[in-house]
Each structure stands twice: as structure tokens, then as C-alpha cells.
Amino acid sequence: MSDPEPSPWLEAHSDPVAGVNTLSSCMDLADLSGDGENCLVLADLGTSGTTGTTGSTGTTGMKLKVYRGTSLVSESSLLDLPSGLVAFFMDLNEPRVPALAVASGPCVYVYKNLRPYFKFTLPGLELEPLEQEVWAQAREGHIDPASLRDVLEGIRSKSERPLSSRSLRFLSLDPPDMDEFLSLHKDQPLRRQTVITCMSTLKKSTADEDGVSCLVIGTESSEVYVLDPEAFIILAKMSLPSAPVLMDVSGQFDVEFRITVASRNGHIYILRRDCDKPKYCVELSSQAVGLVRVGKTVVVGLSDQTLQGFTQKGKRLWRVPLPAPVTAMAPMRLPSRGFSGVLVAMASGELRLFQDQFTLSSLRTPEPVTAVTFGRYGREEGTVVMATRGGALLVRILRRTASLRRELNSLPPQSERLNVPKKSQLFVDQTLREREAGPLMHRAFQRDLLRLRLHAATAFSRALEAGPGAEREPLKLRAAVQGLGPNFSLTLFVINAAALRPITGLALSLLYDPALYSVAPPLLRLPLLAPGLTYALTARVTCTGHALCDNIKVCVLQEGRSSPLLTANINMPLPEAL
Numbered sequence: 001m002s003d004p005e006p007s008p009w010l011e012a013h014s015d016p017v018a019g020v021n022t023l024s025s026c027m028d029l030a031d032l033s034g035d036g037e038n039c040l041v042l043a044d045l046g047t048s049g050t051t052g053t054t055g056s057t058g059t060t061g062m063k064l065k066v067y068r069g070t071s072l073v074s075e076s077s078l079l080d081l082p083s084g085l086v087a088f089f090m091d092l093n094e095p096r097v098p099a100l101a102v103a104s105g106p107c108v109y110v111y112k113n114l115r116p117y118f119k120f121t122l123p124g125l126e127l128e129p130l131e132q133e134v135w136a137q138a139r140e141g142h143i144d145p146a147s148l149r150d151v152l153e154g155i156r157s158k159s160e161r162p163l164s165s166r167s168l169r170f171l172s173l174d175p176p177d178m179d180e181f182l183s184l185h186k187d188q189p190l191r192r193q194t195v196i197t198c199m200s201t202l203k204k205s206t207a208d209e210d211g212v213s214c215l216v217i218g219t220e221s222s223e224v225y226v227l228d229p230e231a232f233i234i235l236a237k238m239s240l241p242s243a244p245v246l247m248d249v250s251g252q253f254d255v256e257f258r259i260t261v262a263s264r265n266g267h268i269y270i271l272r273r274d275c276d277k278p279k280y281c282v283e284l285s286s287q288a289v290g291l292v293r294v295g296k297t298v299v300v301g302l303s304d305q306t307l308q309g310f311t312q313k314g315k316r317l318w319r320v321p322l323p324a325p326v327t328a329m330a331p332m333r334l335p336s337r338g339f340s341g342v343l344v345a346m347a348s349g350e351l352r353l354f355q356d357q358f359t360l361s362s363l364r365t366p367e368p369v370t371a372v373t374f375g376r377y378g379r380e381e382g383t384v385v386m387a388t389r390g391g392a393l394l395v396r397i398l399r400r401t402a403s404l405r406r407e408l409n410s411l412p413p414q415s416e417r418l419n420v421p422k423k424s425q426l427f428v429d430q431t432l433r434e435r436e437a438g439p440l441m442h443r444a445f446q447r448d449l450l451r452l453r454l455h456a457a458t459a460f461s462r463a464l465e466a467g468p469g470a471e472r473e474p475l476k477l478r479a480a481v482q483g484l485g486p487n488f489s490l491t492l493f494v495i496n497a498a499a500l501r502p503i504t505g506l507a508l509s510l511l512y513d514p515a516l517y518s519v520a521p522p523l524l525r526l527p528l529l530a531p532g533l534t535y536a537l538t539a540r541v542t543c544t545g546h547a548l549c550d551n552i553k554v555c556v557l558q559e560g561r562s563s564p565l566l567t568a569n570i571n572m573p574l575p576e577a578l
Helices: 129-139 145-158 165-171 175-185 425-436 438-466
Strands: 009-015 027-030 039-044 047-051 056-060 063-068 071-077 082-088 099-104 107-112 115-121 196-203 213-219 223-227 234-239 244-252 256-263 267-272 280-283 288-294 297-302 306-310 316-321 326-334 339-346 350-355 358-364 369-377 380-388 393-398 475-482 487-496 506-511 517-520 523-525 534-543 551-558 566-571
Touching: 009 380, 027 082, 027 369, 027 380, 039 082, 082 196, 082 213, 099 196, 107 196, 129 145, 129 165, 145 165, 145 175, 165 175, 196 256, 213 244, 244 288, 256 288, 288 326, 288 339, 297 326, 326 380, 339 369, 425 438, 475 551, 475 566, 487 506, 487 551
Parallel strands: 196 244, 326 369
Antiparallel strands: 009 393, 027 039, 039 063, 047 056, 063 071, 082 099, 099 107, 107 115, 196 213, 213 223, 223 234, 244 256, 256 267, 267 280, 288 297, 297 306, 306 316, 326 339, 339 350, 350 358, 369 380, 380 393, 475 487, 487 534, 506 523, 506 551, 517 534, 551 566
């Protein structure tokens, strides 16, 4: 037996007590110092606990962490729970050092050189007028907490517009805590603010690796914003039927871009330039838990333990069942090798590498992975960084000799032997004959093949000449009626539009109502029709005196055929004398 294929991954670092709690959308690899060594930047979600005077549960300890190599070199506190982190170039200044954007609540915090630089806040949403009036009465002391709760409940049940976060928080409290909450917040201005659900980057005008990028933000209010990287103004605003949860962006803002969004209603929407609403829609079989774009294929991990691939217009290409639910996904791109794939982490503690629907490699982890990213870490190009459910930080490096070929695991092993028959004496004799008379057999085969092609072409040519539509196509017929009545002159023009072949044996038959007209002669015989010439035949039509008019039908007949080759209806005018 041959030795098993070695794993393409090398263990570089494992820290089981790192205490990392993050998601794939909150991890990125970037060169923050400009020395050519990439660092790991992640937004830690912190730990859950009891906060506030009301004893409510919340999250504390949210931090922005920077790892260089195996060491934690920087740590900063975050004001709110992060929902996304990206590194992007916001200007053309030298040295080329990217900035960090952290989405937390309704704000985007921008860091340069790991220091706070700018804060962008999403525009506020429109409030319910009745809700504003109720809180104004509470501010003046004209309404008690119990009545305020009843009014807000009625507004929430009847109004189509959602309540503000303050009202929703007030309704979730117990009656003893409402007085304290009302006294603390009644004097503050009432606002309805949305929150950021996902964030990504979009190149501004060039596709260079260090090109200036815009921020693309998805919000809970089912809107997608594109922000200018320097002035942080809204360049584009697009609406969705549901709130986006996953996002993938490609292209350039000034040229053409495509934003693929997985929403909370189980659909994938594709946004394009100069479109305020989605261009295409994909209805999924279950909720999406991962979204990665590889080339022109959109790869989606679903909650029903399947991995599916779609085209840019929403047509499903393939579907792969998985042994466990998907917990994290990330793209794996190696430009130096021309390779693009998808890393899929599952709840069983397995990390698989897919190229289309084929599995190329598999990696086992001590715990299920909740966040994964791939890229350049330090000076190593192919590095995958993972965060597990227990808070461990794992780093694996791709072997430089690893073979990323589809044939490794694309075909299942052959479990049954093929039933190959034994060689008979007839088979041996035929083999010897083919070996000795090979050229002669090949010449005979080519001669028979050419003869078959000649017979087929000859039969096809004869069918075209003798077919039912052969004479019908090159013939053209038009008519002209002259006279004021009751006597008319009907002239018929027949043209043979064939290139070379003349037509013989034709006649023109005129069908009419004898109670209205008399035609002489009713049958006109045609001579041989030469190609390209026009032949004119005349018939005398006399109206019988009734103040009516009708059609005269002209049929082109040929000897030996029961059906006419060509027919035409001529509308006769009403005689002026009548």
C-alpha cells in the first residue's frame, strides 16, 4: 500500500488560552507598520455579563487586538459590540499604511496608526409622531410609567414604523424598574438609530492591491451605503427587502461593481452600479451562514448542512452536502499559484478546502472554529488563522510543496473490482490482425467514410430540389388592377427569383364569385420562367352590375401537384358607374 497523502498544512502557532472571541467578519490581515510584515487585527466581542443599574445582561470587554507573529502587541477598548472590521487604504499618502475601520452599533470608528482618527455615524431614521408626543408628555410629567407603557404598546401594535430603541428598552423592563429608567432618559432627545450588520470594502477607481477603497455598509434598516474614503460622505444608497447579514463586494466604484448580499429573509440579492434596488434575487432553501465569491461563482454555506454554488445571475450550479453544520467560511486566494478556493469550517472540528464542489484537503482542529481568515501573515503568503469556540488562536501555514490539484480527492476510491472478461482466442486473433494490417484498415475506413458523406450530401441536395418548398420559395407574385368599371384589366406579374434554375409547367387559376364577376380567361398558362425575369399576364374582369365588390383569389399551380405553390387575394374596387 502507498503512503497516505501528507497534509498540506503546517502547524505554526497554537495558543489555547488566548481568550479570543470573534467572528470571521471581525478579522483581517494587514501591514500596519509598512515594513512588509502583515499583522493579525481582530475585534474581540468580549464576554457576556450583568450590566447596568437594572441588572440586565450585556457584553463587556470589547477590544481591538493586534497580533504580530505570536505576540499581542496592541489592545484598545471598543465602546460597543463590533459587527465588522476591515483594513483599507483611504488616501495616497506615503508610506502606504492602511487604516482600520471598526463597525460598532450605528457608528464606524476609523483608526490610523492604531489611534482613533474619525467617527462616522449613520443618519437617523424617521420617528413616529405619536411616539415623540408621548415622550414629550413624559418629559413634562403629564403621564405616569404605566400609562406610558400602555400607549407605547398600542403604537407598536398599530404602527408600521418600528419604535425607537429607548421605547423598546422601556417596554422590556419590569414595572419596578420603569420609574428609574424614565427619570434617567426622559430629558434626552428621542432618536431612532439603525445599527450596522455587515461591512466590506470596494475599490474606488483602480484594482491595485494598495488602491484607495470605499467602505460598504449594510444596516438593520435594510439599506446599503457606500462611503467616500476621504470625506466619509454617502456616495450611494441602495435599498433591500430585508436586512443584510453577509456581504461580498467586487469591482470598482467608478467603473462597475457588484455587491452580493445575503439577507435575513433567506434570499441573496445582487446590487449593481446605478441601481437603487437589487438586480437579481436568489431564493435559498435555508438561512445563509457563509458567503464567499470565487471568480464568477457565489459560494454559499447554508444552515441545512449544504454548500451551494450560484452564478452571477442566481442560477444554481452545484450542491454539496456536508457532514456537519457550517460555522465559518473564508476565501482562499493565492495569486502566485493562480488558485482560488473556499475554506469551510464545520461544527465537527473540521476545516475543508473546496474548489468548486470538490474537496482538496481537510484539517482537524481541537475545537470547532468560529472565525477563519486566509492571507499573508508575517512574510508567509499562505496562512490560515482560526479562532475556536473555546477562545484558542490557531495559525496554520500552507506547505510550499503542497499540490492544490482537483484530482487529489475529486474521485472516490474504487471499492469494487471491475469484471473484466478473460482474453479469448478471437480477441487475440483480431489484435494480431489489427497490428499487421493497421494502415490498410485505416485507408478502408477513410474510403467508406468519404463515400458515406458523398451519399448524404447528394441525398440532401436532391431533397432540396424536389422538396415541397423548393418551388415555393423562389416564386414571387404581384397584381395590378386598372380601369373604372364595370370592366377592369387585371395584370399579374410572376418572377422566378431562383439564381440559376428555370421553372416550367406553371399555370395561374383565378377563383371568383360568378354572381359578381366574370373573368376571361379564368386559367392562364405560364411559359418557361427564366431566372430573374418578370412575366406579365392579363385577364379581363367584368362586374355583373351589383353594387358590391369582392376578392379574387389567384393560385399558382404546377403539373403533378395537388396543392398550389403560391396564393394571393386581390381586393377588387367598387365600379364608379354603380
